[in-house]
Amino acid sequence: MRPYVIGGACDRVRQQVENAMVEGVLTLPAPLLAHVERCPHCSREVREVETLLKRLRSLPASLDLGPVPPVVDRVLQAVAQGGQAVASAPAASATPTHSAGSLSSAGTPVRRQRPPQWRWIVGQVAAVAAALAVAAGGLTLLGLRIHRAVVGISPGEGLNQWFEPLREWTQALFRNVW
Amino acid sequence: MLARREAERREAFVALFSQMAPRLYRTAVGILGNPHDAADALQETGLKAFRYFDSLASPEAGPAWLNRILINTCYDVGRRRARTVPTGLEVVVSPDGYTAPETDWALLEALQQLSPEQRTTVVLRFFQDLTIAQIAQVMSVPEGTVKSRLHASMAKLRAALAPAAEEGVQ
Numbered sequence: 001m002r003p004y005v006i007g008g009a010c011d012r013v014r015q016q017v018e019n020a021m022v023e024g025v026l027t028l029p030a031p032l033l034a035h036v037e038r039c040p041h042c043s044r045e046v047r048e049v050e051t052l053l054k055r056l057r058s059l060p061a062s063l064d065l066g067p068v069p070p071v072v073d074r075v076l077q078a079v080a081q082g083g084q085a086v087a088s089a090p091a092a093s094a095t096p097t098h099s100a101g102s103l104s105s106a107g108t109p110v111r112r113q114r115p116p117q118w119r120w121i122v123g124q125v126a127a128v129a130a131a132l133a134v135a136a137g138g139l140t141l142l143g144l145r146i147h148r149a150v151v152g153i154s155p156g157e158g159l160n161q162w163f164e165p166l167r168e169w170t171q172a173l174f175r176n177v178w
Numbered sequence: 179m180l181a182r183r184e185a186e187r188r189e190a191f192v193a194l195f196s197q198m199a200p201r202l203y204r205t206a207v208g209i210l211g212n213p214h215d216a217a218d219a220l221q222e223t224g225l226k227a228f229r230y231f232d233s234l235a236s237p238e239a240g241p242a243w244l245n246r247i248l249i250n251t252c253y254d255v256g257r258r259r260a261r262t263v264p265t266g267l268e269v270v271v272s273p274d275g276y277t278a279p280e281t282d283w284a285l286l287e288a289l290q291q292l293s294p295e296q297r298t299t300v301v302l303r304f305f306q307d308l309t310i311a312q313i314a315q316v317m318s319v320p321e322g323t324v325k326s327r328l329h330a331s332m333a334k335l336r337a338a339l340a341p342a343a344e345e346g347v348q
Contacts, residue, residue: 018329021328021329021332021333022325022328022329022332023310023328024303024304024328048336048340049332049336052332052335052336052339055282055285055339056285056300056304056335057304058282059208059282059285059286059304059305060204060208060304060305062282063203063204063207063213070217071199071203071217071220071221071224072195072196072199072220072224074221075195075220075221075224075225075228076192076195076196076224078224078225078228079188079191079192079195079224079228080188
């Protein structure tokens with residue numbers, strides 16, 4: 001366990017190291033540098049972070065750009081051939097992801113144009129109207145069947161014939177409640 | 179008239195993409211961990227970007243816009259690869275040696291242990307040298323999120339690389 005007190009040199013080094021892990025840059029003032037040279041705990045921690053930052057910064061430069069020109073050429077070739085090549089390219093998906101929108105000069109994201117909302121509303125209204133039409137048609141057919149069934153019988157008897165079982169069931173259901 | 183406008187559009191795109199390609203490629207290598215997938219992602223990004231180039235509000239926003247498309251494409255490529263290769267992410271060392279011999283493969287492999295968001299944050303910070311505010315803009319997250327991701331990523335990288343570094347010292 002590292003032996004340091006809050007506000008002491010080790011603690012201040014630790015804070016600088018924490019900052020470096022967020023900012024990506026490690027800066028130590030001269031007094032702390034002197035401390036780091038003496039303190040084995042701090043020197044190890046600082047060395048670790050410094051090495052990591054150095055490795056991270058030098059990594060991109062170490063990546064050779066060999067395969068880039070062919071890829072760039074392919075893209076530029078497709079661009080030169082116009083929209084057809086781009087549209088037919090298998091790699092290009094039909095729609096970009098949501099975040100592929102543009103950014104304004106102020107840096108605020110500008111949403112891509114969506115299809116007009118009225119189309120969606122018209123679609124919904126049409127769907128509801130169709131559902132209502134189907135329901136109305138079904139009820140009409142049912143009514144006609146009922147009518148056919150009760151033809152010749154007085155309406156009261158006919159209705160009683162249909163609703164008697166329902167009435168009994170309802171009364172049985174609420175008998176204990178009342 | 180239309181033809182001239184189209185030609186100008188192509189010209190602007192070619193200038194932007196050619197200028198950004200090396201940085202985008204490095205970023206893709208950092209996120210995906212190998213040059214092959216990075217090249218695929220770069221190509222896909224270029225084609226997508228040209229297709230939707232009209233939606234770019236202003237030329238100044240071009241680099242951030244391209245970065246954002248690249249990052250999303252890298253996530254897509256990563257997901258596709260995860261589906262086809264059940265063993266997960268791996269750093270593929272090129273057999274034909276088009277990567278520099280001093281490439282830090284251990285670090286590149288350690289980067290693959292981070293979550294995609296953490297990896298992207300680290301790559302944008304160190305590969306493209308973007309500020310925290312710029313990273314927040316590209317990734318559409320608050321600056322605090324960028325900072326916490328950076329901190330968590332660095333802690334993970336330290337933990338992953340510390341044993342190797344100790345061996346090196348000894």
